[in-house]
Amino acid sequence: MILPSLTDLEHNSEPLVLTNIADPIPLDHEILIKVSACGVCHTELDEIEGRTPPSHFPVIPGHQVIGSVEAAGKNVKDLKKGDRVGVAWIFSSCGRCKYCLEGYENLCPEFKATGRDANGGYAEYMTVPGSFTYKIPEIFKDSQAAPLLCAGAVGYRSVNLAGIRNGHNIGLTGFGASGHLVLQIIKYKYPDSKIFVFARSESERAFALEMGASWVGDTTDTVPELLDSIIDTTPVWKTVVEALKNIKPGGRLVINAIRKEDADKDYLLQIDYSRHLWMEKEIKSVANVTRWDVKEFLDIASEIPIIPEVQEYKLEEANIALRELKKGKIRGAKVLVIR
Ligand SMILES: [Zn+2]
Numbered sequence: 001m002i003l004p005s006l007t008d009l010e011h012n013s014e015p016l017v018l019t020n021i022a023d024p025i026p027l028d029h030e031i032l033i034k035v036s037a038c039g040v041c042h043t044e045l046d047e048i049e050g051r052t053p054p055s056h057f058p059v060i061p062g063h064q065v066i067g068s069v070e071a072a073g074k075n076v077k078d079l080k081k082g083d084r085v086g087v088a089w090i091f092s093s094c095g096r097c098k099y100c101l102e103g104y105e106n107l108c109p110e111f112k113a114t115g116r117d118a119n120g121g122y123a124e125y126m127t128v129p130g131s132f133t134y135k136i137p138e139i140f141k142d143s144q145a146a147p148l149l150c151a152g153a154v155g156y157r158s159v160n161l162a163g164i165r166n167g168h169n170i171g172l173t174g175f176g177a178s179g180h181l182v183l184q185i186i187k188y189k190y191p192d193s194k195i196f197v198f199a200r201s202e203s204e205r206a207f208a209l210e211m212g213a214s215w216v217g218d219t220t221d222t223v224p225e226l227l228d229s230i231i232d233t234t235p236v237w238k239t240v241v242e243a244l245k246n247i248k249p250g251g252r253l254v255i256n257a258i259r260k261e262d263a264d265k266d267y268l269l270q271i272d273y274s275r276h277l278w279m280e281k282e283i284k285s286v287a288n289v290t291r292w293d294v295k296e297f298l299d300i301a302s303e304i305p306i307i308p309e310v311q312e313y314k315l316e317e318a319n320i321a322l323r324e325l326k327k328g329k330i331r332g333a334k335v336l337v338i339r
């Protein structure tokens, strides 16, 4: 399923085109994967509509890929035909720059994203550097493993960036797909921590309590005790200002959102230096993922275990899945299953 150019799902209900192309040939450091499942992510909408535009066209989207090794380049020693592997958002990085050498390959200036800067998994076959693939724990079926490769891995990174210690009070703003994965990771890694969930909708708050949150409230509420860190997964600014008032001196707000929208930017004018920022409060964003985030998260997800609820589509139904995602019709994670 190829994206020929930027378009708008409002006016074009078929942004991707089913096309026959020659099977890709792996380079010496790459493997050829026979794709069996590929998750459908909001980021695909951003790629199609130009908010995070692909670096070339046409491009095959998809960055939550599960499949089996079909062939390996001559420099790939640790993978063989038939091995089950996964591919995530990080397709490659340079391996030589300061960021790559210090464990921040997610910040590499040559960071390439799967399905945006290189062809991804909305296809029967794809190639990828062998060292940028993951072994998938046995417990997961292919379609269940696919959605873990994006939201889960990024959520795991945000938990690490929050600098949590067991017993800390942790806040989560927004309780969508990412928030509820993050809650499960925190409960597992930091069992003595209390989790405070801020969400606008009553049903999200009820769900958070069911999942084990200690406290729930609206995004403007004040918590009964101050928090060590808060992870914000919303696209708005109001939550940033409101979160800062609930953070302890020296605490941190981690923003796990690809972008913040401009609609309520004026809310930032309500920032009061002494109330919201004074006393060494920090704000930090989360960008991309590293291979360690993906690996560690897959292990944790299999131990907890986190088994995603999935809704399966055929490869040629990718446009339907994307349209439903755009309209907010979400019943479990959407996954293309390729046979
Ligand atoms: Zn994604």
Ligand SMILES: [Zn+2]
Binding pocket: 093, 094, 095, 096, 097, 098, 099, 100, 101, 105, 108, 109, 110
């Ligand atoms: Zn680099």
